Amino acid sequence: KGKVLTKQVVDFDATAAVTGDGTYNFALVSSSTDWVTYLTRESTTGKPQLVLTLTQNTAPVVNIAAPAPNATVNIGAPVTFTGRATDAESGDLSGQIQWTSNLDGTLGTGASITVAHLQPGTHTITAAVTDVNGNVGQAQAIVRMRGPNVAPALAITAPQDNSSAPADTDVILTATANDDFDGDISSQVQWTSSRQGALFVGASKAVRLREGQHTITASVTDSDGATSTAQITVIITPTPPALTITSPAGGGTVTQDASTSFTATALDATDGDLSSTIRWTSDRDGVLAGGASFATNMLSEGTHHITVTATDSGGLVGSAGITLNVIRVPAVAILLPQANDGYLAGNTVTFYATATDRIDGDVAASLVWTSDRDGQIGTGTTFTTSSLSVGTHTITAKATNGAHNDGSAQVSMTVGVASFTFEPIADTYGDEFFPTTKFGASTELDVGSTSPTRKQSFLRFVVTGIGNFPVIDTQLQTTVTASSTASGGAGGQVNSLSSNAWSEGLTTWNTRPVIDGPVLASNLLPVVQGQHVTFDLGARAVTADGTYNFALTSASADAAKYESRESLTVANRPHLVVILGQPATRRLPQVTITAPAAGASFFDDQPVTFTATARDDRDGDLSGAIAWRSSIDGALGTGGSVTAATLHRGTHTITATVRNATGLTGVATVQLTVTDRPPAVTITAPQDGRLFPVHFAATFTATATDNVDGDLGSSLVWTSDRDGQLGTGRSITTSSLSVGDHRITASVTNSLGTAGSAAITVTV
Numbered sequence: 001k002g003k004v005l006t007k008q009v010v011d012f013d014a015t016a017a018v019t020g021d022g023t024y025n026f027a028l029v030s031s032s033t034d035w036v037t038y039l040t041r042e043s044t045t046g047k048p049q050l051v052l053t054l055t056q057n058t059a060p061v062v063n064i065a066a067p068a069p070n071a072t073v074n075i076g077a078p079v080t081f082t083g084r085a086t087d088a089e090s091g092d093l094s095g096q097i098q099w100t101s102n103l104d105g106t107l108g109t110g111a112s113i114t115v116a117h118l119q120p121g122t123h124t125i126t127a128a129v130t131d132v133n134g135n136v137g138q139a140q141a142i143v144r145m146r147g148p149n150v151a152p153a154l155a156i157t158a159p160q161d162n163s164s165a166p167a168d169t170d171v172i173l174t175a176t177a178n179d180d181f182d183g184d185i186s187s188q189v190q191w192t193s194s195r196q197g198a199l200f201v202g203a204s205k206a207v208r209l210r211e212g213q214h215t216i217t218a219s220v221t222d223s224d225g226a227t228s229t230a231q232i233t234v235i236i237t238p239t240p241p242a243l244t245i246t247s248p249a250g251g252g253t254v255t256q257d258a259s260t261s262f263t264a265t266a267l268d269a270t271d272g273d274l275s276s277t278i279r280w281t282s283d284r285d286g287v288l289a290g291g292a293s294f295a296t297n298m299l300s301e302g303t304h305h306i307t308v309t310a311t312d313s314g315g316l317v318g319s320a321g322i323t324l325n326v327i328r329v330p331a332v333a334i335l336l337p338q339a340n341d342g343y344l345a346g347n348t349v350t351f352y353a354t355a356t357d358r359i360d361g362d363v364a365a366s367l368v369w370t371s372d373r374d375g376q377i378g379t380g381t382t383f384t385t386s387s388l389s390v391g392t393h394t395i396t397a398k399a400t401n402g403a404h405n406d407g408s409a410q411v412s413m414t415v416g417v418a419s420f421t422f423e424p425i426a427d428t429y430g431d432e433f434f435p436t437t438k439f440g441a442s443t444e445l446d447v448g449s450t451s452p453t454r455k456q457s458f459l460r461f462v463v464t465g466i467g468n469f470p471v472i473d474t475q476l477q478t479t480v481t482a483s484s485t486a487s488g489g490a491g492g493q494v495n496s497l498s499s500n501a502w503s504e505g506l507t508t509w510n511t512r513p514v515i516d517g518p519v520l521a522s523n524l525l526p527v528v529q530g531q532h533v534t535f536d537l538g539a540r541a542v543t544a545d546g547t548y549n550f551a552l553t554s555a556s557a558d559a560a561k562y563e564s565r566e567s568l569t570v571a572n573r574p575h576l577v578v579i580l581g582q583p584a585t586r587r588l589p590q591v592t593i594t595a596p597a598a599g600a601s602f603f604d605d606q607p608v609t610f611t612a613t614a615r616d617d618r619d620g621d622l623s624g625a626i627a628w629r630s631s632i633d634g635a636l637g638t639g640g641s642v643t644a645a646t647l648h649r650g651t652h653t654i655t656a657t658v659r660n661a662t663g664l665t666g667v668a669t670v671q672l673t674v675t676d677r678p679p680a681v682t683i684t685a686p687q688d689g690r691l692f693p694v695h696f697a698a699t700f701t702a703t704a705t706d707n708v709d710g711d712l713g714s715s716l717v718w719t720s721d722r723d724g725q726l727g728t729g730r731s732i733t734t735s736s737l738s739v740g741d742h743r744i745t746a747s748v749t750n751s752l753g754t755a756g757s758a759a760i761t762v763t764v
Contacts, residue, residue: 004036007046009046010038012028014026014050018050018052024050056088056089057089057133057135058087058088058089058135059087059131059135059136059137060085060086060087060090060093060129060130060131060135060136060137061085061086061087061137062083062084062085062097062127062128062129062137062138062139063083063084063085063139064081064082064083064125064127064139064140064141065082065083065084066080066081066082066112067079067080067081067141067143068141069141069142070142070143070144071141071142071143071144072143072144072146073118073143073144073145073146074145074146074147075118075120075145075146075147076117078114078115078116078117079114079115079118079143080112080113080114080115081099081107081108081112081113081114081115081125081127082111082112083097083099083111083112083127083139084111085097085111085127085129085137087129087131087135087137089131089132089133090131090132093129093131094110094111094129095109095110095111096109096129096130097109097110097111097127097128097129098127098128098129099113099125099126099127100125100126100128101118101123101124101125101126102123102124102126103118103119103121103123104118104119104123107125118143118145119145120145120146120147121144121145122142122143122144122145123142123143123144123145124140124141124142125140125141125142125143126138126139126140127139127140127141144181146180146181147180149181149222149224149225149226150179150180150226151222151226151227151228152177152178152179152182152185152220152221152222152226152227152228153176153177153178153179153228154175154176154177154189154218154219154220154228154229154230155175155176155177155230156173156174156175156216156218156230156231156232157174157175157176158172158173158174158204159171159172159173159232159234160232161232161233162232162233162234162235163232163234163235164234164235164236164237165209165234165235165236165237166236166237166238166239167209167210167211167236167237167238167239167269167270168208168239168242168267168268168269169208169239170206170207170208171206171207171208171209171234171236172204172205172206172207173191173199173200173204173205173206173207173216173218174203174204175189175191175203175204175218175220175230176203177189177203177220177228179222179223181222181223181224182222182223185220185222186202186203186220187201187202187203188201188220188221189201189202189203189218189219189220190218190219190220191205191207191216191217191218192216192217192219193209193214193215193216193217194214194215194216194217195209195210195212195213195214196209196210196214199216208269209234209236210236210269210270211236211237211238211269211270211314212235212236213233213234213235213236214233214234214235214236215231215232215233216231216232216233216234217229217230217231218230218231238269238270238312238314238316239268239269239316240268240312240316240317240318240319241266241267241268241271241274241310241311241312241316241317241318242266242267242268242318243264243265243266243278243308243309243310243318243319243320244264244265244320245262245263245264245306245308245320245321245322246263246264246265247261247262247263248260248261248262248322248324249322250322250323250324251322251323251324251325252324252325253324253325253326253327254299254324254325254326254327255326255327255328255329255407256297256299256300256301256326256327256328256329256358257297257328257329257331257358257631258297259295259296259297260295260296260297260299260324261293261294261295262280262288262289262293262294262295262296262306263292263293264278264280264292264293264308264320265292266278266292266308266310266318268310268312268318270312270313270314271312271313274310274311274312275291275292275310276291276292277290277310277311278290278291278292278308278309278310279308279309279310280294280306280307280308281306281307281308281309282299282304282305282306282307283304283305283307284299284300284302284303284304285298285299285300285304288306299324299326300326301326301327301328301358301359301403302325302326303323303324303325303326304323304324304325304326305321305322305323306321306322306323306324307319307320307321308320308321327403327405328357328358328359328401328403328405329357329401329405329406329407330355330356330357330360330363330366330399330400330401330405330406330407331355331356331357331407332353332354332355332367332397332398332399332407332408332409333353333354333355333409333665333667334351334352334353334395334397334409334410334411335352335353335354335588335664335665335666335667336350336351336352336353336382336586336588336664337349337350337351337395337411337413338411338586338663338664339411339412339413340412340413340414340468341413341414341468341583341586342413342414342415342416342467342468342469342583343388343413343414343415343416343582343583344415344416344417344418344469344580344581344582345388345389345390345415345416345417345418346386346418347386347582348384348385348386349384349385349386349388349413349415350382350383350384350585351369351377351378351382351383351384351385351395351397352381352382352588353367353369353381353382353397353409354381354667354669355367355381355397355399355407356631356653356655356669357399357401357402357407357653358631358632358651358653359401359402359403359651360401360402361651361653361669361671362653362669362671363399363400363401363402364380364381364399365380365381366399366400366401367379367380367381367397367398367399368397368398368399369383369395369396369397370395370396370398371388371393371394371395371396372393372394372396373388373389373391373392373393374387374388374389374393377395388415389415390415390416390417391414391415392412392413392414393412393413393414393415394410394411394412395410395411395412395413396408396409396410397409397410414467414468416465416467416469416580417465417580418579418580419577419578419579419580420463420464420465420466420577420578420580421575421576421577421578422461422462422463422575422576422577422578423461423565423573423574423575423576424459424460424461424565424573424574424576425460425461425462426440426458426459426460426502426503426504426565427440427445427457427458427459427460427504427564427565427574428440428442428445428457428458428504428505428507428564429442429444429445429446429447429455429456429457429458430455430456430458430507430508430509430510430511430512431446431453431454431455431509432451432452432453432454432455432509433452433453434508434509435508435509435510436508436509436510437508437509438505438506438507438508439507440503440504440505440506440507441505441566442564442566443481443563443564443566443567443568444481444483444486444561444562444563444564445457445459445478445552445561445562445563445564445574446559446560446561446562447489447492447552447553447554447559447560447561447562448489448554448556448557448558448559448560449553449554449555449556449557450557450558450559453559455554455559456509456512456515456551456552456553457551457552457553457562458497458502458507458512458513458549458550458551458552459476459549459550459552459574459576460500460502460504460547460548460549460550461547461548461550461576462546462547462548463542463544463545463546463547463548463576463578464545465545466542466544466545466578466580467545468583469580469581469582469583470539470580470581470583471539471542471543471544471578471579471580471581472539472579472580472581473536473537473538473539473579474536474537474538474539474541474542474576474577474578474579475534475535475536475537475576475577475579476494476521476534476535476537476550476552476574476575476576476577477532477533477534477535477574477575477576477577478532478533478534478535478552478562478563478574479530479531479532479533479562479563479567479569479571479572479573480527480528480529480530480531480532480533480560480561480562480563481529481530481561481562481563482529482530483529483561484529485559485561486527486529486559486560486561487526487527487528487529487531487560488526488527488558488559488560489526489527489554489556489557489558489559489560490523490524490525490526490527490554490555490556490558490560491522491523491524491525491526491527491533491535491554491560492522492523492552492553492554492555492556492560493519493521493522493523493552493553493554493555494519494520494521494522494535494537494550494551494552495515495517495518495519495520495550495551495553496517496518496520496541496548496549496550496551497513497515497516497517497549497550497551498516498517498549499513499514499516499549500547500549501513502549513549513551515551515553517551520535520537520538520540520541520550521535521536521537521538522535523535526556526558527560533562537550542576542578548576562574586662586664587617587664588664588665588666588667589614589615589616589619589622589658589659589660589664589665589666590614590615590616590666591612591613591614591626591656591657591658591666591667591668592612592613592614592668593610593611593612593654593656593668593669593670594611594612594613595609595610595611596608596609596610596670596672597670598670598671598672599671599672599673600672600673601672601673601674601675602647602672602673602674602675603674603675603676603677604646604647604648604649604674604675604676604677605646605677605707606646606677607643607644607645607646608643608644608647608672608674609641609642609643610628610636610641610642610643610644610654610656611640611641612626612640612641612656612668613640614626614640614656614658614666616658616660616664616666618660618661618662619660619661622658622660622666623639623640623658624638624639624640625638625658625659626638626639626640626656626657626658627656627657627658628642628654628655628656629654629655629657630644630647630652630653630654630655631652631653631654631655632647632648632650632652633647633648633652636654647674648674649674649675649676650673650674651671651672651673652671652672652673652674653669653670653671654669654670654671654672655667655668655669656668656669656670675754676708676750676752676754677707677754678750678754678755678756678757679704679705679706679709679712679748679749679750679754679755679756680704680705680706680756681702681703681704681716681746681747681748681756681757681758682702682703682704682758683700683701683702683744683746683758683759683760684701684702684703685699685700685701686698686699686700686760686762687760688760688761689760689761689762689763690760690762690763691762691763691764692737692762692763692764693764694739694764695735695736696735696764697733697734697735698733698734698735698737698762699731699732699733700718700726700731700732700733700734700744700746701730701731702716702718702730702731702746702758703730704716704746704748704756706748706750706756708750708751708752709750709751712748712750713729713730714729714730715728715748715749716728716729716730716746716747716748717746717747717748718732718744718745718746719744719745719747720737720742720743720744720745721742721743721745722737722738722740722741722742722743723736723737723738723742726744737762737764738764739764740763740764741761741762741763742761742762742763742764743759743760743761744759744760744761744762745757745758745759746758746759
């Protein structure tokens, strides 16, 4: 710029600097030795301004009219391309359209061109034009050049032809399909089975096929309708049912007398759910049960391998197994104390329990008693103690059997204090002379009957901790204030109140509660300053935990004043003392088993009669209610005498139990043994005491019968105490007996291992 003048408007051409939206910074400098001052943007007039002059400049719009989108043209046929291009500034530019192919490159220029030959394949045709400002517009179209249609190339790559797979397993089917025109069309392959029909559409998938021989067909069709197929044979071989034991967990331990639940599933690829046909066995106990689930408490002691099996319609057998450890633990029952019994501190508590073991019988002598509060408190079947701490105790009685396994039982009981003392949670009084005055914050409670200065006091207590204990007495303890006007009147009387709505802070003479309860206690004697006055309210004033309201009034003309709960001397505040009693001590019914004797033995084919007596202090003779139970055979019957036709072999703990009307249970036990009856052996010849000459052919004959195995005569073994074994069978003949007296024995053993024998004496 040349020389500028004052107030002159100076323009600088910055067209080259601004190209679009954005932030631009400029520096204004001069090479002149004279300085120039321009107005700034803070000036009210003549501010610097950046003035932009805009012109329209849009790209051309191109449209392809021919060929149609996605057109298909046979190889060798000419292709005509037609388009139109218009520009907002330059007008019609159709004649400048440049046509190109992504496969064949430049095709020509113009609004319409014809190309004699395009190579096979899919062409992306671009029509582009550039306006005078250099803006390019374009459009594209797809043209597919193809020769005579050829069916797709289809191949099944997995599995191999004539392959096999077990039932209920995945078979992965895979194929490839390529078309000369469509390219990779593997995703369009359709799969079918000769046994199952349509399977899926796609290149690959894992499928489950039924048992048997399948012809697997894969087919695919290209866009021109040509179809290819491929086939393979797949053989699905039968599989046994799959079994799973869901409970109990393998490797676990269960107790012998407790019921253990067993559950399993059996699923077969062909037959489906076979759980109902499951067969359960133990390597120790043999067959246990059938079906999907069962429960038992009869497993023998030891380690069991539990096996489940199921057979499908094709005869295939599936199985599963677990190992289970079965231990025997003593059965412990606490009979005293009973659940939630209560005892006052210092009173004697009797503890009584039974403990029986399937093998060891009565193991009550091993009982150890503990309290979760006091630790060990005793041992054995029964004991007493009076030293339990105050509070709720969980009592555990634990017994140990010969296998060093423990059984236990628990009961909860409470030891309470003999009395509770409570301060009021609210107390106040009303004064007739001041009918609207609130005395809830006063340190005294006034009573009196002289009108118009009658006074009545009210107290509220919350009682807790009584629980199941009986209340034998309740006392309201008060203290006369030290005021000179506090004494002279009678002590007053205490009534119960039904209202629990009165408020310590809001009660006045006008709003005092109605005294609607009975008189609980009274003191008609005059009281003096500082005197402790006790009102004996009796056992009916408080009966259980809860909230209790009382009114303290007086019929005396002279007033009496007692200290309130706001008193600064804690000992002089009102107190409610609740005195508890000990609940009646409960005793168990006494059961005595009179037969059979302890340790008696019986055979497994003979009846056994059980007799006992039962007597209760309250209910009298309970013998008819005795319930009998065997540790092996379960329930045997009810009554003073029951007979079991037979008992299973083993050592039985017989329990006689009776319950009285209050639920207390008396128990007695006896142990007996049941064994297999030996085979009956009879020597029929010769007679006992027979004399034979030396080398005489002596014939010995016997019979042997067993209640399990029947005739065992052929298994008899003949022996001499002088010569050893002589022979076997029902009858033997020997001439080789040595000279002397012989004790001849015929013996036999049945299938249970029980031996029977008979003997005679002969002399040679």
